[in-house]
Amino acid sequence: MSSQTVLPIDRNSVADLSKSRNEPSWMTELRLNALELAGSLELPKLEKTRIDRWNLDSYGTYKTPAPLQKLEQLPEAAKRLLGEDAAPVNLIVQRDSGVVWKHVDEELAKQGVIFTDLETAVREHGELVQKHFMTAVKADENRLTALHAALWNGGVFLYVPRNVEVKMPLQAIFLSDDPSATFAPHVLVVAESNSSVVYVDNYLSDDGKEFVHNGIVEVIAKPGSRVQFATVNNLGKGSTGLTYRRAVLDNDARVEWIVGELNSGNAMADTSTQHRGNGSSSDAKVISVGRADQKLNLTTRANHFGKNTPSDMITRAVMKDEATAIINGITKIEKGATGANGQQTERVLMLSPKARGDANPILLIDEDDVKAGHAASVGQVNPEHMYYLMSRGISKADAHKLVVYGFLAPVINEIPLENVQKQLQTLVEGKLGQ
Incomplete structure (x- = not known):
């Protein structure tokens, strides 16, 4: 029998918050149902990691941020991400609980591309968002996913119509500099048939007080589409980073994950690809650097359902001081997924006698006519x-x-x-x- 769960927000507050954002009734109902689930669901069971001992309570409260008048108002660390381009065209900036800057090329809009904050998309493109929101990652998977569905804020909605190739990378910056503000962005990418897009985002905060980042990424890739998704996570000391990223691929679709896990606090990240369609393919590259007494649990997954579906996963982690990393690679090939080819490599480099690393390659294969391989190493x-x-x-x-x-x-x-x-x-x- 589980003990009673104390949630960071109550039902009335969720309803009031949804109403204040002018959200449609379906979103309000989704939030309230998710909050109820959060009260009954357990925390996820992580390999060799006691996540229940982490700080999971410092969610803060929703605070409406003031819009930026110019990008020069951003902290120096955020401005450096923009490089020499003082006013990048395709950029969304979230600061704490909401989006404060949005600038999109008019040519993209003419092509039917939607690149906006998710809060706006819920109101202006509700039918499209409702069709895909919390479908790749389900609210009822565990307490963290349920809490995210109830509390998410800001975020990004990227929609690419059929046969459209977005040639310029689209960028988002997620900045937390008020640890008392809820920080739970949701990124939803929908790529229609034979489209392509490159999306890059950065998460950053200064070292300071404790706060929780509970984020979810969903990529819906329709037949023949290609999505390149790059993310760099650089939250400071005191942060607890909790991230689920998941792509669902249709026939001949492809996703490429490029992930930099560079948070300075404890972090859990689960990056997975569902090969639902025949001929779909994925490539995931993840790096991490741990220091001090950090505890990291990083999982990369490829689930093969379709036929002739190649996946490749590479994770490389460097640990120093007394940092600990649990690196999991999971390839699951379902019965009937003939011609699947799942390859994975996990390597951990330890720079200190007290640093610890654990590389866990896992192959779960229910079909004979497939290829699969793994390599793992931990050493100095x-x-x-x-x-x-x-x-x-x-x-x-x-x-x-x-x-x-x-x-x-x-x-x-x-x-x-x-x-x-x-x-x-x-x-x-x-x-x-x-």
Whole structure:
């Protein structure tokens, strides 16, 4: 028998909040039903991680943020993400509980592309949002997903019509600088048949008081579509990062995940792809750097239902100080998914005697006519690599950096925006240098 769950908000507050945003009745009802579920559901069971010992209470309250008059009002860390472009065209910025900046190219609108905050989309494109919202990640999966469905705010809605190719990357920044404000953005991407899009987002906060980020990403990829999704998470000390990302692929659709898990607080992230359609494919690249006494639990999944569905997953984590990382790779091939090919690699590099890493490759195969493979390793810097570099006149410190950066390069080099790629490199250098 489970103990009674104390929720961060009550039913009346959820209803009032939904009403204040002029949300349609279906969204109000969804929020209230999710809140009721949250009171009865358990926390997710994570591999070798006691998430119940983490700070899961500091959700804060919804605070309506003041719109930005100009991007120069953003903190320096956020402005650096914009690079030399002082006014990027396709950009959405959420600050704490809501979106404060939105600028979209008019040409995209002429093509039928919708790139807006999710709160606006619920009101202006309700039928389209309702069809897909909380369908890839279900509210009733566990207490965290239910709480998100009840409390989500801000967020992004990206819709790409049939046969439309969005050539410019679309970008979002999610900034938390008030730990007393609820921070639970929801990103919903819908790519219609034979469309393509590149989306990049960044999550950041300063070190400070405790707060919880409970976020969900849903990607709905229709037949023949292609979605490249890159995200860099850089929440500061005191944060608890909880993220579910899930893509559902139709026939011949493809998703590419590029994930930088660089939070400084405890973090759980589950990035998964559902290969529902025949010929669908996925590629997931994840890097993480842990330090101090951080606890990280990172899972990458590929579930194969369709025939002839290749998936590739690479996760690389670097742990220092007393940080702990549980890295899970799960490939599930269902009965009937003939021709599926699931490959995965998990590698953990430990830079300190007290750092801990655990790489868990898991293959669950219910079909004979398939290919599947995995590789996993946990260890310290290879002394032979160090010797080779130092024998060519490179100092020990520089040789150590080269080995570590080379270990992470397969993901960093895939970031589709040059300024974000440079920022990720800077973040990695900062975390490794401290």
